[in-house]
Amino acid sequence: xxxxxxxxxxxxxxxxxxxxxxxxxxxxxxxxxxxxxxxxxxxxxxxxxxxxxxxxxxxxxxxxxxxxxxxxxxxxxxxxxxxxxxxxxxxxxxxxxxxxxxxxxxxxxxxxxxxxxxxxxxxxxxxxxxxxxxxxxxxxxxxxxxxxxxxxxxxxxxxxxxxxxxxxxxxxxxxxxxxxxxxxxxxxxxxxxxxxxxxxxxxxxxxxxxxxxxxxxxxxxxxxxxxxxxxxxxxxxxxxxxxxxxxxxxxxxxxxxxxxxxxxxxxxxxxxxxxxxxxxxx
Amino acid sequence: xxxxxxxxxxxxxxxxxxxxxxxxxxxxxxxxxxxxxxxxxxxxxxxxxxxxxxxxxxxxxxxxxxxxxxxxxxxxxxxxxxxxxxxxxxxxxxxxxxxxxxxxxxxxxxxxxxxxxxxxxxxxxxxxxxxxxxxxxxxxxxxxxxxxxxxxxxxxxxxxxxxxxxxxxxxxxxxxxxxxxxxxxxxxxxxxxxxxxxxxxxxxxxxxxxxxxxxxxxxxxxxxxxxxxxxxxxxxxxxxxxxxxxxxxxxxxxxxxxxxxxxxxxxxxxxxxxxxxxxxxxxxxxxxxxxxxxx
Numbered sequence: 001x002x003x004x005x006x007x008x009x010x011x012x013x014x015x016x017x018x019x020x021x022x023x024x025x026x027x028x029x030x031x032x033x034x035x036x037x038x039x040x041x042x043x044x045x046x047x048x049x050x051x052x053x054x055x056x057x058x059x060x061x062x063x064x065x066x067x068x069x070x071x072x073x074x075x076x077x078x079x080x081x082x083x084x085x086x087x088x089x090x091x092x093x094x095x096x097x098x099x100x101x102x103x104x105x106x107x108x109x110x111x112x113x114x115x116x117x118x119x120x121x122x123x124x125x126x127x128x129x130x131x132x133x134x135x136x137x138x139x140x141x142x143x144x145x146x147x148x149x150x151x152x153x154x155x156x157x158x159x160x161x162x163x164x165x166x167x168x169x170x171x172x173x174x175x176x177x178x179x180x181x182x183x184x185x186x187x188x189x190x191x192x193x194x195x196x197x198x199x200x201x202x203x204x205x206x207x208x209x210x211x212x213x214x215x216x217x218x219x220x221x222x223x224x225x226x227x228x229x230x231x232x233x234x235x236x237x238x239x240x241x242x243x244x245x246x247x248x249x250x251x252x253x254x255x256x257x258x259x260x261x262x263x264x265x266x267x268x269x270x271x272x273x274x275x276x277x278x279x280x281x282x
Numbered sequence: 283x284x285x286x287x288x289x290x291x292x293x294x295x296x297x298x299x300x301x302x303x304x305x306x307x308x309x310x311x312x313x314x315x316x317x318x319x320x321x322x323x324x325x326x327x328x329x330x331x332x333x334x335x336x337x338x339x340x341x342x343x344x345x346x347x348x349x350x351x352x353x354x355x356x357x358x359x360x361x362x363x364x365x366x367x368x369x370x371x372x373x374x375x376x377x378x379x380x381x382x383x384x385x386x387x388x389x390x391x392x393x394x395x396x397x398x399x400x401x402x403x404x405x406x407x408x409x410x411x412x413x414x415x416x417x418x419x420x421x422x423x424x425x426x427x428x429x430x431x432x433x434x435x436x437x438x439x440x441x442x443x444x445x446x447x448x449x450x451x452x453x454x455x456x457x458x459x460x461x462x463x464x465x466x467x468x469x470x471x472x473x474x475x476x477x478x479x480x481x482x483x484x485x486x487x488x489x490x491x492x493x494x495x496x497x498x499x500x501x502x503x504x505x506x507x508x509x510x511x512x513x514x515x516x517x518x519x520x521x522x523x524x525x526x527x528x529x530x531x532x533x534x535x536x537x538x539x540x541x542x543x544x545x546x547x548x549x550x551x552x553x554x555x556x557x558x559x560x561x562x563x564x565x566x567x568x569x570x571x572x573x574x575x576x577x
Contacts, residue, residue, distance in 0.1 A: 097529035102455030114538030
């Protein structure tokens with residue numbers, strides 16, 4: 001059985017004004033797994049990722065990462081903070097927030113340089129990930145000149161240069177075109193094949209179907225509504241409907257009006273092989 | 283636009299606004315300024331000799347020339363200096379009209395307006411170049427006064443032109459990296475870089491907010507409603523920028539930033555850079571020699 005990287009027991013978090021963001025969440029994230037966090041808007045998905053990245057801390061309950069408590073006291077110690085940052089990378093939903101340097105190259109170099117990676121090694125990592133994602137021509141450009149998809153790739157690359165064992169991704173496919181999404185999924189599949197643990201928050205059930213080993217669904221009450229495999233979750237349409245993850249779609253054909261559930265394939269779930277060869281993209 | 287890339291979207295759209303709209307006019311001016319800055323970056327990407335020169339030696343050369351300008355008193359030499367800077371700009375593929383537009387008309391004019399009183403005999407006594415009497419009050423322009431004004435105006439013109447040439451032949455981020463390699467505080471340089479970076483993001487936000495308002499209230503929103511809309515827009519922008527800065531800080535911490543910013547060392551300065559620096563140091567030496575021999 002895989003060792004758990006994260007363990008959450010009755011974790012709660014609330015905003016400054018007292019509004020709850022997470023309420024009594026208990027779950028475990030095993031090493032080397034691909035874990036999807038899904039739920040309606042405002043259910044607490046992004047907050048959970050923020051806690052997993054040690055950018056905020058649980059107000060109640062306990063959260064451990066790599067077998068040690070992940071709290072303000074632990075991350076207040078510079079050596080532990082540094083050790084944690086070397087192991088966990090976070091791709092933010094807003095690429096504009098993640099790309100804060102004057103050029104893409106500097107953004108890609110930023111993380112490893114802060115973590116005292118040797119300059120030669122930093123250059124190697126930048127070269128490798130930019131070649132893999134086709135960012136070579138963009139390296140000397142400022143982020144504001146890039147399209148949404150290019151920014152997303154660059155944001156992903158800026159986390160990949162850290163070469164962490166855990167990748168947290170907040171809405172990785174939001175607002176990007178199908179080809180960019182394909183590239184991104186392929187990259188994540190490769191990362192998983194290389195042994196990385198991937199935790200991603202999304203509304204995209206196709207991404208869940210293709211990428212996830214485990215799914216945690218958050219309800220509008222900020223509690224964990226259900227956990228299971230993609231097969232178990234994605235085939236329970238009544239549950240998905242109740243969680244606002246699919247909707248009833250009414251439309252008109254030549255023969256009249258009809259309605260059906262809309263938001264995800266009804267067909268049985270097919271798993272995609274972990275590693276896809278280049279040039280065979282769907 | 284190329285390949286569907288969203289290139290400077292705030293700039294291209296704002297220029298379509300109606301000139302009678304105050305907000306639109308302000309946005310258009312902001313956009314024009316940014317466009318010019320972007321155009322500056324375009325010239326910095328050309329293959330001119332100054333563009334190919336190491337930015338650290340360019341920065342050093344500009345500092346040395348600035349010192350030489352401060353030590354030079356003769357307006358003729360200062361005027362010659364300006365001519366040399368213009369020639370340098372043209373020889374390194376910066377269009378003459380663009381460069382003159384950036385340096386020549388307004389800055390010397392404003393400097394002249396501020397320094398003009400120094401040309402009169404009341405402020406700078408001396409032999410009169412021109413005398414006049416009005417309602418029994420006698421006034422004059424003196425040779426020494428005019429020379430002082432010319433000296434200040436030409437020094438300002440030269441200094442502005444030098445900085446403009448440096449900015450036009452060096453890309454923004456390279457200039458920032460150069461400051462860092464010259465031991466300017468890394469966090470100061472980072473803040474400068476971020477200011478530039480997020481100017482575009484915020485301008486995009488402003489433009490989107492303005493467009494959203496216009497789509498609901500139309501072109502005309504004057505008086506109380508207009509003021510309320512502008513104030514509301516400013517509040518929204520403030521909140522969004524506040525949220526953005528928190529996200530940026532989180533993104534920095536997430537990638538290992540702990541308050542002590544680390545950056546890459548630059549490569550050694552090349553032969554062209556050393557030569558440029560040597561020439562400028564030679565010019566400074568010449569100015570110092572002239573100054574001591576004339577005394």
